[in-house]
Structures are given as structure tokens and as C-alpha cells.
Amino acid sequence: MPEQRIKRSTGGTLFVVATPIGNRDDLSPRGRRVLEEADLVAAEDTRHTGRLLSHFGIKTPQIALHEHNEESLAERLVDRIENGETIALVSDAGTPLISDPGYRLLHLAHARGITVSPVPGPSAAIAALSVAGLPTDRFCFEAFLPAKKAARVARLEALAGETRSIVLYESVHRIDACLDDLCGAFGPERPAFLGRELTKMHEQCVAATLSGLRQSLRSGDIPAKGEFVLVIAGRERGESATVEVDFERLLTTLVRHLPGRQAADLAAGLTGRPRNEVYRRMLALRARDDS
Numbered sequence: 001m002p003e004q005r006i007k008r009s010t011g012g013t014l015f016v017v018a019t020p021i022g023n024r025d026d027l028s029p030r031g032r033r034v035l036e037e038a039d040l041v042a043a044e045d046t047r048h049t050g051r052l053l054s055h056f057g058i059k060t061p062q063i064a065l066h067e068h069n070e071e072s073l074a075e076r077l078v079d080r081i082e083n084g085e086t087i088a089l090v091s092d093a094g095t096p097l098i099s100d101p102g103y104r105l106l107h108l109a110h111a112r113g114i115t116v117s118p119v120p121g122p123s124a125a126i127a128a129l130s131v132a133g134l135p136t137d138r139f140c141f142e143a144f145l146p147a148k149k150a151a152r153v154a155r156l157e158a159l160a161g162e163t164r165s166i167v168l169y170e171s172v173h174r175i176d177a178c179l180d181d182l183c184g185a186f187g188p189e190r191p192a193f194l195g196r197e198l199t200k201m202h203e204q205c206v207a208a209t210l211s212g213l214r215q216s217l218r219s220g221d222i223p224a225k226g227e228f229v230l231v232i233a234g235r236e237r238g239e240s241a242t243v244e245v246d247f248e249r250l251l252t253t254l255v256r257h258l259p260g261r262q263a264a265d266l267a268a269g270l271t272g273r274p275r276n277e278v279y280r281r282m283l284a285l286r287a288r289d290d291s
């Protein structure tokens, strides 16, 4: 069968091309061909993508498209595609739009009836899930947790009842604090996985409990260097959403009739939730009742 050419006879196409998250050999042959044949590569960082393109001898011109100029640039790019050009969108690593720019461009492309086409490939989230050894029948992608501790803890509390495996991205600056908060929110024994520098020379794939991962990071067995992705097992399914509803009701009732510490201890004992999580929830309930 003849190879499908990427250019179409009328109007152009917006290709969304996944690029390697470390190992350049992970750029697919189709990804390479699309980048070669496109009229323009819209890249998050043209210097970064320039290195990838020159490694493969690709001379396609680039334009920078990042979160600060996407709004204004999207219109011009869509105009060019309407006039027959083919544009390949890439980010620095992995799949564009997955914690990376591109949403506004794709939104506008659909609104204007432009042909869009994915060139799938690497993504740190899927790479981690594929080796985590945790349930993958259902999972949720939470990307980066908030940088500030209070917001991060609140976000994790909202995830307390989550039964799907949870995928997180984390930077080297916050990985220790993040694991600390994860232990507090989900309990230190929750099964988890840490992928560091996936597909790169110093790749590490570690399956352990949350406290085991924290310990390995603190001992230096997992160096605090490079890029990290975490997968955390969801809450045991048997406990699921009913427990969540009962928990709120239980805690509200206990708080009304018992001194704080006693109410928190009882609720933690009855539900198996970490005590500090119950205590924080109790304080929130009290604040709500006082206001």
C-alpha cells in the first residue's frame, strides 16, 4: 500500500505530535515524517525542539507557541492552516496538551472546522502506568499538585475517597514535601510507584509504599534529581463512596457530642482513615459550623 502523504488537497491539517520524554529513539517514524513534511512546527520552546529536529536532520521552520502567546498566536496559525498549510504542534517532551500548551489552539481549530490529527507517542503518565504494577483498569490524572502546602493538602483531601489509581507529576523541588503530604492524606502504607527519569540513562522505576518511597528519597536511594512521576493506588474498592458519605455524617455527629480529640480518634478508628486527615476534616467542619 502506498504511504499516506500528510498534505491534503484542500485546507491543511493541524498535527499534534508526541515527542520523546528522554530517549530520542522513542520518536515514532510517523512523528518524524510529519515533522519533516509539515510547513511549520509550533513548538513550546524552539531551542529545545531545535535540538530534536537537528538530531533527525529535519529543517522545517519553527514558531514558538507557549502559554504566554498561545491566545494571540492561535488565530494566525489557524488562518495559515485554512490557507492550506500543515502545522505540527509539539511540546518540550511527551504529548502536547498533557500538562503542556496547545489547548487554546485545538479549541479554536475545532471551532473553525480545521482538520486535526494526533501522532501518538510518549507521555510520562502512560509510561509510568504501564510499569507501575498498580490497577490500570481505571485511573485519574491529577497532573501537578498545587505548589503551596495548604492548597496541596486540600487537594489531597478531596482525593481521599478516590478508588482509581492516581497519576501525579512532580518537580524535583517538591517531591519530598509531596510524598510527606501523600503519606498524611492516604496513609503511609498505601501502595505506590515512582518513576524517575523514565527512558533516560538514570531511569528508576520503584514500586513501594508511600512511606517506603519517602524513605528511599531521604536515604538517597532515589536521588533528588531529574523528573518524577508518581502513581498511587486508589482506596480499596470495597470501602468506596458509601464510606465517604458515612464518614462525613459520622464525624459531624461525633463532633457535636464529644470533645474534639475524642471525636477525631473515634472517627479515625471506625473508618481506618489517617488520624491527622480526620483531625483536619473535623477542624473544617467546626469552622463551617461557627461561621
Ligand code: SAM
Pocket: 021, 022, 091, 093, 094, 095, 096, 097, 098, 099, 100, 122, 123, 124, 125, 168, 169, 170, 171, 195, 196, 197, 198, 199, 200, 227, 228, 229
Ligand atoms: N506533556 C508531557 C507528557 O506527556 O508526559 C508532560 C509535560 S509536564 C510539563 C513535565 C512533567 O512530566 C515533569 O515535571 C515530570 O513530572 C513528568 N515527566 C516528563 N518526562 C519525564 C520522565 N522522563 N520521567 C519522569 N517524569 C517525567
